[in-house]
Amino acid sequence: MADPMAPNGYVSGSNLERVLKSGNFAVTAELGPPQSADAEVIRKKAALLRGFCDAVNITDNQTAIVRMSSIGAGALLVREGLEPVIQMTCRDRNRLAIQSDLLGAYALGMRNVLCLTGDHQTFGNHPQAKNVFDIDSIQLVQIVKNLRDQHIFQCGDPLKGLEPRFFIGAAESPFAHPIEFRPYRLGKKIKAGANFIQTQLVFDIPAFEAFMEKVRALGLHQQAYLLAGVGPLKSPAMAKYMKENVPGILIPQELIDRLEEAGRPWAGKSRDELTKEEKKARSEAWKQTGIEICIELIQKILKIEGVAGVHIMAIEWEEAVEPIVKGAGLYPRPVIEPLPV
Amino acid sequence: MIIAEQKPFEEIKNLIEPAQRVLVVGCGTCVTVCFAGGAREAAILAASLRMASKLNGDPKEVTDVTVQRQCEWEYLDTIAEQINEADIVLSIGCGIGVQAIAERYPKTWVVPGLNTAFLGLPAEQGVWVERCAACGDCILGLTAGICPIARCSKSLLNGPCGGSQDGHCEVNEEIPCAWQLIYDRLQSLGKLEMLYEIRPPKNWRTSRDGGPRKIVRPDLRLSEEE
Amino acid sequence: MSSVNVDYQIVAFCCQYCAYAAADLAGGLRLQYPPNVKIVQIPCTGKMDVLYALQAFESGADAVMVAGCMPGDCHFLEGNFNAVRRVERVKDLLRQIGLEAERIRMFHISSSMASQFVAATEEMLRTVEAIGPNPLRVSGKAHPQETCGLPSG
Numbered sequence A: 001m002a003d004p005m006a007p008n009g010y011v012s013g014s015n016l017e018r019v020l021k022s023g024n025f026a027v028t029a030e031l032g033p034p035q036s037a038d039a040e041v042i043r044k045k046a047a048l049l050r051g052f053c054d055a056v057n058i059t060d061n062q063t064a065i066v067r068m069s070s071i072g073a074g075a076l077l078v079r080e081g082l083e084p085v086i087q088m089t090c091r092d093r094n095r096l097a098i099q100s101d102l103l104g105a106y107a108l109g110m111r112n113v114l115c116l117t118g119d120h121q122t123f124g125n126h127p128q129a130k131n132v133f134d135i136d137s138i139q140l141v142q143i144v145k146n147l148r149d150q151h152i153f154q155c156g157d158p159l160k161g162l163e164p165r166f167f168i169g170a171a172e173s174p175f176a177h178p179i180e181f182r183p184y185r186l187g188k189k190i191k192a193g194a195n196f197i198q199t200q201l202v203f204d205i206p207a208f209e210a211f212m213e214k215v216r217a218l219g220l221h222q223q224a225y226l227l228a229g230v231g232p233l234k235s236p237a238m239a240k241y242m243k244e245n246v247p248g249i250l251i252p253q254e255l256i257d258r259l260e261e262a263g264r265p266w267a268g269k270s271r272d273e274l275t276k277e278e279k280k281a282r283s284e285a286w287k288q289t290g291i292e293i294c295i296e297l298i299q300k301i302l303k304i305e306g307v308a309g310v311h312i313m314a315i316e317w318e319e320a321v322e323p324i325v326k327g328a329g330l331y332p333r334p335v336i337e338p339l340p341v
Numbered sequence B: 001m002i003i004a005e006q007k008p009f010e011e012i013k014n015l016i017e018p019a020q021r022v023l024v025v026g027c028g029t030c031v032t033v034c035f036a037g038g039a040r041e042a043a044i045l046a047a048s049l050r051m052a053s054k055l056n057g058d059p060k061e062v063t064d065v066t067v068q069r070q071c072e073w074e075y076l077d078t079i080a081e082q083i084n085e086a087d088i089v090l091s092i093g094c095g096i097g098v099q100a101i102a103e104r105y106p107k108t109w110v111v112p113g114l115n116t117a118f119l120g121l122p123a124e125q126g127v128w129v130e131r132c133a134a135c136g137d138c139i140l141g142l143t144a145g146i147c148p149i150a151r152c153s154k155s156l157l158n159g160p161c162g163g164s165q166d167g168h169c170e171v172n173e174e175i176p177c178a179w180q181l182i183y184d185r186l187q188s189l190g191k192l193e194m195l196y197e198i199r200p201p202k203n204w205r206t207s208r209d210g211g212p213r214k215i216v217r218p219d220l221r222l223s224e225e226e
Numbered sequence C: 001m002s003s004v005n006v007d008y009q010i011v012a013f014c015c016q017y018c019a020y021a022a023a024d025l026a027g028g029l030r031l032q033y034p035p036n037v038k039i040v041q042i043p044c045t046g047k048m049d050v051l052y053a054l055q056a057f058e059s060g061a062d063a064v065m066v067a068g069c070m071p072g073d074c075h076f077l078e079g080n081f082n083a084v085r086r087v088e089r090v091k092d093l094l095r096q097i098g099l100e101a102e103r104i105r106m107f108h109i110s111s112s113m114a115s116q117f118v119a120a121t122e123e124m125l126r127t128v129e130a131i132g133p134n135p136l137r138v139s140g141k142a143h144p145q146e147t148c149g150l151p152s153g
């Protein structure tokens, strides 16, 4: 059996792994690829994130809408000198395609993978598609681990040559149902081989603290690095929509009220009555408050034992990452030199 | 049982368009119980088609007959004469019935009047729900008798996913989350620890993914067939 | 009574406990209902079959009435509610076939409502007069005797 650790003491040696292992509070940020083949979009978003996070997490056809592949976008990021975390869902690929894509991703320089089940295709722009779900996210974690540590494919055949050494991530939604089971399911993912965990967006700190208490009681925070998902709210409408429609997202009313309050100077007028400038000003006020709230959330999360970092999901709003990271006192990002191989 | 529902009337009309003499063949088993293709539905469909074709100025001779089970040759043999007289057989059996007729009557043009939907049960009067996907390697023993293959929208073996909310699936509020059901049932049976185990990837070869399936029981074969 | 076209044929499926008795009572009270109405007695409108209605229309009937007890008064508890749903199904079928859905209607008439029964038949007649004869009728005459027979299958 191969040693899970490379001789340098890292499983993958990725920047994200090095930062986490050094004990620094890690920051990752999400990047949504375009619904086009335009590499420039990736480069522009990369420029907004450069220096403000330890790795950039690239979605895999998020919400089942066709976008540039996470591996394709990841390759562009590698060229730009940023470190990608590629998302890999089980919705669109079977075990053959997943393993082959992972070999390719590693060969192109990618070192972190986030294993997800994937949103059901009925949400996206191809609801007529046949889904795959040959394996689930926990089995995917296991497969990536076995590729790395056992040098075997899922079928049991050995790899013929270099193994892909990924830093393996998985997601957990602390407030999805059944809530009592979530810490245990997290435990299953870690047992399967997850090195880091990214949570669904956290807005409700007491609820998250309760989750973390359970996580600590199970000792899970010592077996994997846990990154709390955070994100800036853009408007009260977006907050209400997420609260009501996205499973596993709890948004305290108080936060929604704060956003409403920020838009107060423009209240009393309907959307059509506002001039373009007024709309813009109101939107800026909301965004400013959204960023402030996000910074406060991070500051509270920093105090929770067992949380190793944050993952910032500023969906189609990558500009927000800089003020959030700076505002939370997480800038500059540490530079951890790789150990010699 | 097999659950099916009638195709839209327009589609059926188009399917039988080229024919003059149409035989509607009902089936007395599953599709009778789910009110899609039994004797009564066959008679209603035949009468409707007669009237519609007459109003169209192209009156067709539409008759109906129902056999006990369309999926067995023996029953189909009893209606050989009617089938041979028809230009088109409109089967309102499940997809198996349609194919059984096609196989047994090589010269007959047979078309489906139903959309065969799933394997399930009547949950309430007039409501049918899916229960099994015939995966060929039943795992109900691991999941408290609730099938995640057929009833979880993502066929997860290590569910529930992050989309489970208030007991329903992320796909829509009409779908109960199978894994919430499994969780609840395991809990009430005092077997929650079964969920802590990681279930390995499923072997889908026994399912449709291994190609069309066949079961041979040597003990039941007649000696001359061996 | 409106101008009567004797050729129109209306088949009324009447529950024996209510509408059929109401028709009887109308006769006893010498209240006239249109002669175009052929009454078929059924034990309950719950017995009303989609196929009975289709066969009536196929044989050339211009309209079908289904007349059962007042809501909540069904002798078999819910037979009249089942009939309402079946009438809806027939309406759907009629639309598919290419006939007017208004050719069938459900009425609720208790045994004492003789004048309401007469009004219902007149209303039905006005409906068919407005939409015209059943185009499936070959000659000018329907064959009501066929329409009354229970289905063979």
Ligand code: SF4
Binding pocket: B131, B132, B133, B134, B135, B136, B137, B138, B139, B140, B147, B148, B149, B150
């Ligand atoms: S596990 Fe397979 S065989 Fe068993 S109920 Fe589910 S689909 Fe059917």
Ligand code: SF4
Binding pocket: B151, B152, B153, B154, B155, B156, B159, B160, B161, B162, B163, B164, B165, B168, B169, B170, B171, B176, B177, B178, B179, B180
């Ligand atoms: S919500 Fe439940 S049923 Fe739906 S896909 Fe997730 S685990 Fe399966």
